[in-house]
Amino acid sequence: MTELWQGLLKAIQLIVSLDPEIMEIAGRSLAIAATSCCLATLICLPLGSLIHFNRFRGKRLLTNVVQALYSVPTVAIGLFVFVFLSRAGPLGELGIMFTPIAIVLGQTLLITPIILGLTISALSGVDKAISETAISLGANRFQATTLTIREARYAILTAVIMGFGRAISEVGLSLMVGGNIKGFTRTITTAISLETSKGDIELSMALGIILVFLALVINIALNRLQQR
């Protein structure tokens, strides 16, 4: 028990003293998750609008598949990306295996279904009369779509934050395609898993606290948005 308390105290000391290693790992985690999140959003906004605003066969099935992919295991995505990026794989020549780029790719794949699915439901939450009113006021299709996205902005932001939350907290994928290389691809979650198994509880705890803190911030932000 005393060990635990000492570990916690040490962890807080590490955070308060802005320990360079911890800051570096946390910063990298944030940067990678944020990049994945931006990429996924860039894909999902147009794709989600395209799916929402067009009628086609299998639209419902597609939406269901996207929703089913919300809970795909991170290691499954990890395996998929691994197969593609490993030296013998189709994209092996790029040489991006075990780099932050590989993690970003994997996380983007992981959170695209979440952001896409939630974007589609955010858009369907907007009254149809909105886009019709826009069209009657002289908007072309693009302008009417932009307006609808604008009307759904809080719900879409919620989707993006959800995606970010999933990206920053996953571990399986970063470990498999990032390799947990110190000073290069080590993120909060991979560091925790390694340091804990090495017995370095203080560092793990410090990183764990940061992660919980981030989760808290994300949740507060989500709650605020949902009240809009």
Add this chain to the structure above:
Amino acid sequence: MALLETIKLRQEYDGHDVLKEINLRIERGEVFALIGPTGAGKTTLLRLLDLLEIPASGTIYFDGVDVTTSRGERLEARRRMSFVQQRPVVFKMSVYDNVACGLRWRHESSKVIRGKVESTLGLVRMADYRNRNAWTLSGGETQGVAIARALVTEPEVLFLDEPTANLDPVSISKVEEVLGHIIREQRTTVVMATHDMSQGQRLAGRIGVMINGEILQVGSPNEIFSSPVSRELAEFVGVENILDGVVVAMDDGLVNIAVDGGTIQAVSEYAVGDKVYVLLRPEDITFALSKDISSARNVFEGKIARITTVEPLVRIEADCGFPLLGIVTKMSAQQLDLAIGKPVYASFKATAVHVIKRWD
């Protein structure tokens, strides 16, 4: 050349006809009201005219151009029109931005936009609302934003779908005042759907009566209200006395029509033996306590069967061998001391009677 013209315009939803071969011409600068019961197809027709829907068949010409299907032409044409829908929705932005949207979509400069938005907000008397969140407004204020939003682009034709439905009386007169202003001052062509016939009379120069997806009669408000062409239309425009009759005599434009319980004189061209409906608006009937006061050709003695007060008027149902419904002011009802069972003389002019053919 008519500003708007439809030829055999048809629309169907799920296989059943909502509009049946509508042929309509709207001239530039006119105010046309579509009246008809709910579900008659008024909204569908407006949506087709505003090019929000594609018709099942038929053609729409706007300013001489066929705009029925071509996407580019429809956008161009739509940018010269505006539509205020029945339950307008506002965008989640300020009142100012709501009104500015249409101009921004037309790529106007921000200076032009500011000038037009401000003057239009002034026109609907909502200048003080410019920074309010539009989604916090009341029903009447929302309607004001919707009208401002439609007017700011200076449309050549303005479509209004029940512009005052679901509004309180004060908001109704405010909206009608604004509409009256743009009709008189800006000479905008207006096509409005309303189920409020008096509103049609107040604002429109021409009225089309729509029932079950068809326009059954088009004419001036006076024609529509005094000379409906069918029993169905007569009922709809508030002709409450409809009697079955047969022409029994004719003399120089004046006919005698036998109805169940009496003979009515009317101005009509129908021939002896024709089966007809006698239509009489309740406000054209006067009541008196003695016979000789009236100079009208039709005077009938009867008893009051029912009295209903609808402030500020009183509806009198008299039994004169046949039922006659009349409307008098509350004041004259009191002066005549009208009461149930009291004998009265109901009179009306031969010119007040509208006669239409009965096909049965």
